[in-house]
Amino acid sequence: FKRTINTIIHYPDFCEEQQKIKQNHIAYDHEEYEYGLTCMATGLYQNGQLIAALGCSGPTTRLGFKGLAQLEENLKKTAETINQLLEV
Numbered sequence: 001f002k003r004t005i006n007t008i009i010h011y012p013d014f015c016e017e018q019q020k021i022k023q024n025h026i027a028y029d030h031e032e033y034e035y036g037l038t039c040m041a042t043g044l045y046q047n048g049q050l051i052a053a054l055g056c057s058g059p060t061t062r063l064g065f066k067g068l069a070q071l072e073e074n075l076k077k078t079a080e081t082i083n084q085l086l087e088v
Helices: 011-024 060-066 068-086
Strands: 027-030 037-046 049-059
Touching: 037 060, 037 068, 049 060, 049 068, 060 068
Parallel strands: none
Antiparallel strands: 027 037, 037 049
16 A cells, blocks of 8 residues: 555556666665655675665655765675675
């Protein structure tokens, strides 16, 4: 059911979002579950298999103030480091 006006409930919208995630290797929840809450996550892989996710969430205004692009970059770098350790 639709929790906020941003909740994805239609399959074509889901497919479009899924393509963005595959392309950018990051998933966002832009106030889709709760107003005022934004989340982002990326995958952790071992032997090419997705085994977990690494994410962060917080108040939308605070994350925006910190800079979503910078947080996304840091999240991806951290996941890359963990992924390298998992391949050892």
